[in-house]
Amino acid sequence: MAQQQKKDERFAPLKNDLIIRAAFGQKTERVPVWVMRQAGRYLPEYHEAKAGADFFTVCRNKELASTITLQPVERFPLDAAIIFTDILVVPQALGMEVLMLEKAGPHFPHPLTSPDDLAKLDEPSAALERLNYVFEAITLTRERLAGRVPLIGFSGAPWTLMAYMIEGGGSKMFAKAKAWFYKYPEASHALLQRLTDTIIIYLEGQVAAGAQLLQIFDSWANEIGPDVFATFSKPYLLQIARALKAKHPEIPLIVCSLQGNLDPCALYSSKEVIREEVRKMLQSFGSTQGLIGNLGHGLHPSHDPQLVGEFIEAVHEISEEMNRSA
Ligand code: CP3
Numbered sequence: 001m002a003q004q005q006k007k008d009e010r011f012a013p014l015k016n017d018l019i020i021r022a023a024f025g026q027k028t029e030r031v032p033v034w035v036m037r038q039a040g041r042y043l044p045e046y047h048e049a050k051a052g053a054d055f056f057t058v059c060r061n062k063e064l065a066s067t068i069t070l071q072p073v074e075r076f077p078l079d080a081a082i083i084f085t086d087i088l089v090v091p092q093a094l095g096m097e098v099l100m101l102e103k104a105g106p107h108f109p110h111p112l113t114s115p116d117d118l119a120k121l122d123e124p125s126a127a128l129e130r131l132n133y134v135f136e137a138i139t140l141t142r143e144r145l146a147g148r149v150p151l152i153g154f155s156g157a158p159w160t161l162m163a164y165m166i167e168g169g170g171s172k173m174f175a176k177a178k179a180w181f182y183k184y185p186e187a188s189h190a191l192l193q194r195l196t197d198t199i200i201i202y203l204e205g206q207v208a209a210g211a212q213l214l215q216i217f218d219s220w221a222n223e224i225g226p227d228v229f230a231t232f233s234k235p236y237l238l239q240i241a242r243a244l245k246a247k248h249p250e251i252p253l254i255v256c257s258l259q260g261n262l263d264p265c266a267l268y269s270s271k272e273v274i275r276e277e278v279r280k281m282l283q284s285f286g287s288t289q290g291l292i293g294n295l296g297h298g299l300h301p302s303h304d305p306q307l308v309g310e311f312i313e314a315v316h317e318i319s320e321e322m323n324r325s326a
Contacts, residue, residue, distance in 0.1 A: 005212060005250050010139075012147035014212070019080045020150055023213060023252035025290040031282065031319035032079030033312045034152065036264075037298030038072040039084050043305055045071050055100035056092070059085045065137040066144055073149060075305065076312050080149050080213065083141060083206075085134050087156030087217055090198060091165050093127035095120060104169070111168030111176075115187035124198040131202055135209035142210035153211025155203055157218035157257070158195040158240075159233040162188070174223045181232055188232060196236045200243045207248050214253045216240065221257035233257075254292075262311070264295040267303055271310045278314040287326070288319045 005020065007013075014020075018032035040046055049067050050058055058064050069084040088106050092098045099107045112118070142151055156164075166177040180188045203214050221233055237255055244253050266277045278293075285291055293315035299308065 008210070011142045011145075011210060014150060015147045016079060016149045019292060020213060020252060022290055022292050023254060027289045027323075029320065029323065030316045031288050031291045031293045033293035033315045034078055034080040034082060035072070035299060035308065035312070036295050038076075038078065038082065038308075039068045040299060041301035042299050042303040042308070043071055043075070045075075055086070056089070056098070059089060059137075060133045062133060062137040062140050065133075066141040069137070069141050069151075070144055073145070076309050077316065078149060078312060080152050081141065081145060082152040082154065082215075083134070083138050083211070085137070085154075087154070087161065087219075088164060089131060089134065090127065090156060090195070090202060091161055093122075093130040094194070094198065095122040095127075096165060106164060106169050108165065108168040112166050112191075115184050115190075118187060118191055118194070121191075121194060124194065124201055127198050128201050128205060131205065134202075135205050138206055138209040138211055150212035151210060152213045152215055153203065153206030153209075154215040154217060155199045155206075157216050157221070157233065157255070158192045158199065158236040159224070159229075160218050160220045161195050162191055163220045163223070165191075174220060178224065178228075181228055192232060192236050196239050199240055203240070203244055204247060207244075207251055212251065214244065214251055216253070216255045218255065218257035261294045261296050264297050264299055264303070267295070267299075267307050267311055269307070271307070271314075274307060274310050275314045275318070278311065279318050282315070282318055282322060288322050291319070293319075 005014065018028045018030070019034065022028050022032050046068055049064060058068065065084045069081050072078055073081045088098045097109050099109065101107050138151065138153060145151060163171070163174055163177040166180060167174060206214065216237065218233060218237065221229060224233065241253055244251065262277060262281055266274060282288065
């Protein structure tokens, strides 16, 4: 059953709680939608607000981060906002240098190369202090949302962050990170535990700041087999889920490892094709109960905002239609 969100005198009451109810498995009037990377480079207003500033500088500026978080909500009938930041701010707060390169994406100039490097990482409590800017951006965004839609907070999962910290960026094989499981199993667990402890207090801090739903991205869960997942990812995800549930049972927690939902490349087509694909997707789930519409991956800079809008409207309209005929 959905837990009532606690009344928070700091903020206006929530007008649209579809995504919260859907996350608790309830039936909703229509399927709520948010879109991976809904704030970002496909929106001209994003480039305008960012004005050439470095990605992490934008994240640390609460005014800018909040403005950019709200941009897609102001343009489209979305059912949630997601705070503008990145999963890699956690390794950064633990003391690692992380750059966001224009074309190449995330880059760690000094990745972890052996268990000795773990000594260079800071304690979770020190990391938490450095993440205060995320909490400030969340609180400001909640104020500015004025109850229009819920605000999603998020973190990377321990394994996904470990992969970035060892690989130093994206990877095709994840050979270096996966080798740690076999070469240094104890150090792997120590690193994953350090990340887990940090993620728990980071997510708690996001809730205290005003986040109304939490999402954990285990983006590289599909790179490890079921045995390795059972040993090196799942126990840490469970620790996070249990800690958050114990403290904040009213806050839904979504773990996003293997993504379902629509292939973002379908949004390179037309209104008609998008409708057809959304219909197929929704019908394949059988019922609209407990569904949250989204894409399987993030939007690309080359996506057309108009067709992103068509996707959102298609999920709303087709799910309403399905509800009427059910
Ligand atoms: O609108 C939103 O979705 C909220 C903001 C958000 C960003 N990153 C901003 C961002 C979210 C939820 C993330 C999560 C994230 N970041 C994940 C998990 C989700 C997934 O995609 O699997 C991962 C793996 C990352 C790490 C990351 N950050 C990569 C691989 C990249 C480069 C890829 C790319 O799209 O360029 C980033 C950069 C990044 N994070 C951008 C944005 C808007 C683009 C950089 C820019 O605008 O300068």
